[in-house]
Amino acid sequence: MSFRQPLLALLILASFLSGCASLDVPREPSQxxxxxxxxxxxxxxxxxxxxxxxxxxxxxxxxxxxxxxxxxxxxxxxxxxxxxxxxxxxxxxxxxxxxxxxxxxxxxxxxxxxxxxxxxxxxxxxxxxxxxxxxxxxxxxxxxxxxxxxxxxxxxxxxxxxxxxxxxxxxxxxxxxxxxxxxxxxxxxxxxxxxxxxxxxxxxxxxxxxxxxxxxxxxxxxxxxxxxxxxxxxxxxxxxxxxxxxxxxxxxxxxxxxxxxxxxxxxxxxxxxxxxxxxxxxxxELIWAWNQALWDAPSKVLSKGEPDPHLLLTTQLAPELTGVSKELIMISAYFVPGQPGLVYLTGRADAGVSVNLLTNSLEATDVPAVHGGYAPYRKALLEHGVKLYELRRQPGDNYGSGPRVFYSKSFRGSDSSLHSKAMIFDRRKSFIGSFNFDPRSVLWNTEVGVLVDSPELAEHVRALALQGMAPTLSYQAKLEDGQVVWVTEDNGQMHTLTKEPGSWWRRFNSWFSTSVGLERML
Missing domain, CATH: 3.30.870.10 (Endonuclease Chain A)
Known part of the structure; x- marks a missing residue:
C-alpha cells in the first residue's frame, strides 16, 4: 500500500504536467x-x-x-x-x-x-x-x-x-x-x-x-x-x-x-x-568601421555543467579583455564578477589600466538579488583601484536638464533603472550587446553583440558612460577607513553616505541571495 500511494501521486502529477496534447508540426530548416x-x-x-x-x-x-x-x-x-x-x-x-x-x-x-x-x-x-x-x-x-x-x-x-x-x-x-x-x-x-x-x-x-x-x-x-x-x-x-x-x-x-x-x-x-x-x-550619420558579430553557440544550453570555452561569446571577446592596456569602461546593469571576474578586473587595475564600472545601485536595481552577488566583491575591487559607480534611483520629480539617456521624457513620475550593457577598450573598440558581466551571461544564458573597432564610436559610448557616472546621477563607491561609503551630489553639494541607500526589503533580498549561495546562478 505504501508503494502504490506514491505511484498514484506520481501518475496524477504527470497528468497535470502533461497539460494538453501537442500537435505534430513539421519543422523545416530555413536560412x-x-x-x-x-x-x-x-x-x-x-x-x-x-x-x-x-x-x-x-x-x-x-x-x-x-x-x-x-x-x-x-x-x-x-x-x-x-x-x-x-x-x-x-x-x-x-x-x-x-x-x-x-x-x-x-x-x-x-x-x-x-x-x-x-x-x-x-x-x-x-x-x-x-x-x-x-x-x-x-x-x-x-x-x-x-x-x-x-x-x-x-x-x-x-x-x-x-x-x-x-x-x-x-x-x-x-x-x-x-x-x-x-x-x-x-x-x-x-x-x-x-x-x-x-x-x-x-x-x-x-x-x-x-x-x-x-x-x-x-x-x-x-x-x-x-x-x-x-x-x-x-x-x-x-x-x-x-x-x-x-x-x-x-x-x-x-x-x-x-x-x-x-x-x-x-x-x-x-x-x-x-x-x-x-x-x-x-x-x-553612420560611423563606418571594421567589426565582428559575436554570439554564444546555441548548444551552450545543453552543456553538462560549465560549457566548453569554444561555445562561448566570452572566448571570442577574450583578446580584447586581455589586451586592454590603458582604459577599460564597463556598463553592466547586472554585475556579479565572481572570483574569475575579480581576478581579471583587479589584475588589469594592478597592471595600470584605468578600470571603471557603471552598474545599478541597490535602490535602483530591478533585481536586488543580483546586487547581493555584487556587494561582497566591492571592497576588494576598490582596494585594487577599480572605480565603481552605482546609478541612483532617478525619480521623475528630479528630472530636468540631465542627459536624455538617463531620464524619462514622457513620464516624470517614472523611476529609472539601468539596463545597458557595453564595454569600451582603450577608447578604441566598443562592444554593444545583450551581455552582462555576470555568471549567468558567461556560463548559462546565450548572448549576442557586436564588437566595433572605431575610436569615434567608442567616444560616443564612453560619453554615455561618463554621463551615467556623474555624481548627480550615481553614487561613487569608495573606501573610507576600510569601509565602503557612497559619494554623490545633491543640489550642487557633494556629500558622503555611510549607509547603503535602499529599502529594508531590498537589503533583505540582497542579503538572502548572498546567504543561500545563489551567486553562480545570478
Whole structure:
C-alpha cells in the first residue's frame, strides 16, 4: 500500500504536467534571405560598397529612437524580418510593433520570430495566433515540454528539469532584409521605450547596417535551426485558424484606437515614425568601421555543467579583455564578477589600466538579488583601484536638464533603472550587446553583440558612460577607513553616505541571495 500511494501521486502529477496534447508540426530548416532580393537591401549594399567590407553603426541610446528604428525597419523590410527576443511584454509599444509586423506579412515579407520560452508563459495560444498568418513562423527556444497548462505546473516542470530550464536565450536581435539590424540590451515592452508610467529602463542599442547584418543573420539561423527551437504550434491542442487571426487583429486595432483616445500624447509619441521617419537621416550619420558579430553557440544550453570555452561569446571577446592596456569602461546593469571576474578586473587595475564600472545601485536595481552577488566583491575591487559607480534611483520629480539617456521624457513620475550593457577598450573598440558581466551571461544564458573597432564610436559610448557616472546621477563607491561609503551630489553639494541607500526589503533580498549561495546562478 505504501508503494502504490506514491505511484498514484506520481501518475496524477504527470497528468497535470502533461497539460494538453501537442500537435505534430513539421519543422523545416530555413536560412536568412539574401539582402540582394530587396531594393532596401540593395540600397544598403550600394551604400556600404565604398567601405570595402566595413559596416555602418549608429547608437540608439534614446528610448524613443530605439522604438522608431524598430518600427521603421519593419516598414522598410521587403523580403524578411528575423526577430529574436528574451522578453516580450504586452503593452502599447508591443501592440504597435505587432500591428506593423502583421502589415509586413500582408505584403509578403517572411517573418521568423524566435522567443525564449519564458516569454510565452501562459500565452501560447495568443502568440501562436499570429503564426496562423501564412507568412509568420514562431518558434520557442529551450521550451518546457511538460506542465505548460498553468503557472503552478510550469514552475514544477522547470524544477524537474532545472539543469536545462534555468539556461535561457537572452539574445536580442532585430533584423530586416538581412541588411539592417538592431542589437543591444532592450527587450520588447513599454518599460524599454519610455512608454511605461512606473518604470523606464535606460539602455543602449545600436543600429548596425551592411555586412555585419549578414553575420547576425547567420547567428539567427543557428538558433532558428537548432534542435532546441520548436514551433509554438507543437504546444497547442488545436491550430489557430484564419478566423482566430482576424479576431486578434480586430481586437488589436480596437486596443490601439482606445489608446489613441485615452492616452493621445503617448500614442502620438510612439507613432512619430509614421509622420517623422528618421531612417534616411540616420543612414547619413553612420560611423563606418571594421567589426565582428559575436554570439554564444546555441548548444551552450545543453552543456553538462560549465560549457566548453569554444561555445562561448566570452572566448571570442577574450583578446580584447586581455589586451586592454590603458582604459577599460564597463556598463553592466547586472554585475556579479565572481572570483574569475575579480581576478581579471583587479589584475588589469594592478597592471595600470584605468578600470571603471557603471552598474545599478541597490535602490535602483530591478533585481536586488543580483546586487547581493555584487556587494561582497566591492571592497576588494576598490582596494585594487577599480572605480565603481552605482546609478541612483532617478525619480521623475528630479528630472530636468540631465542627459536624455538617463531620464524619462514622457513620464516624470517614472523611476529609472539601468539596463545597458557595453564595454569600451582603450577608447578604441566598443562592444554593444545583450551581455552582462555576470555568471549567468558567461556560463548559462546565450548572448549576442557586436564588437566595433572605431575610436569615434567608442567616444560616443564612453560619453554615455561618463554621463551615467556623474555624481548627480550615481553614487561613487569608495573606501573610507576600510569601509565602503557612497559619494554623490545633491543640489550642487557633494556629500558622503555611510549607509547603503535602499529599502529594508531590498537589503533583505540582497542579503538572502548572498546567504543561500545563489551567486553562480545570478
Amino acid at each position: 536568412a534571405l539574401p539582402a540582394s532580393q530587396s531594393s532596401f537591401g540593395r540600397s544598403i549594399q550600394a551604400q556600404a560598397a565604398p567601405y570595402q567590407g566595413q559596416s555602418g553603426f549608429r547608437l540608439l541610446s534614446d528610448s524613443g529612437e530605439a522604438f522608431t528604428a524598430r518600427a521603421e525597419l519593419i516598414r522598410h523590410a521587403q523580403v524578411s524580418l528575423d526577430l529574436q527576443y528574451y522578453i516580450v511584454h504586452d503593452g502599447i509599444s508591443t501592440r504597435m510593433l505587432v500591428e506593423e509586423v502583421l502589415k509586413a506579412a500582408d505584403r509578403g515579407v517572411r517573418v521568423r520570430i524566435l522567443l525564449d520560452d519564458t516569454t510565452s508563459d501562459g500565452l501560447d495560444q495568443i502568440i501562436a495566433t499570429l503564426a496562423a498568418h501564412p507568412q509568420i513562423q514562431i518558434r520557442l527556444f529551450n521550451p518546457l515540454h511538460l506542465g505548460r497548462s498553468t503557472g503552478v505546473t510550469r514552475a514544477a516542470g522547470r524544477l524537474f528539469n532545472l539543469s536545462v530550464q534555468h539556461r535561457r536565450m537572452h539574445n536580442k536581435l532585430w533584423l530586416a532584409d538581412n541588411s539592417a539590424a538592431i542589437v543591444g540590451g532592450r527587450n520588447l515592452g513599454d518599460e524599454y521605450f519610455d512608454a511605461e508610467p512606473n518604470l523606464n529602463f535606460t539602455d543602449i542599442d545600436m543600429l548596425s547596417i551592411g555586412p555585419v547584418a549578414e553575420q547576425l543573420g547567420h547567428s539567427f539561423d543557428q538558433y532558428w535551426n537548432s534542435a532546441l527551437s520548436k514551433p509554438i504550434e507543437e504546444f497547442l491542442s488545436s491550430q489557430p485558424t484564419a478566423a482566430d487571426l482576424q479576431n486578434t487583429r480586430t481586437r488589436l486595432e480596437e486596443s490601439l484606437e482606445e489608446t489613441r483616445k485615452q492616452n493621445h500624447g503617448l500614442y502620438q509619441q510612439l507613432m512619430k515614425f509614421t509622420t517623422d521617419p528618421r531612417m534616411d537621416i540616420w543612414r547619413k
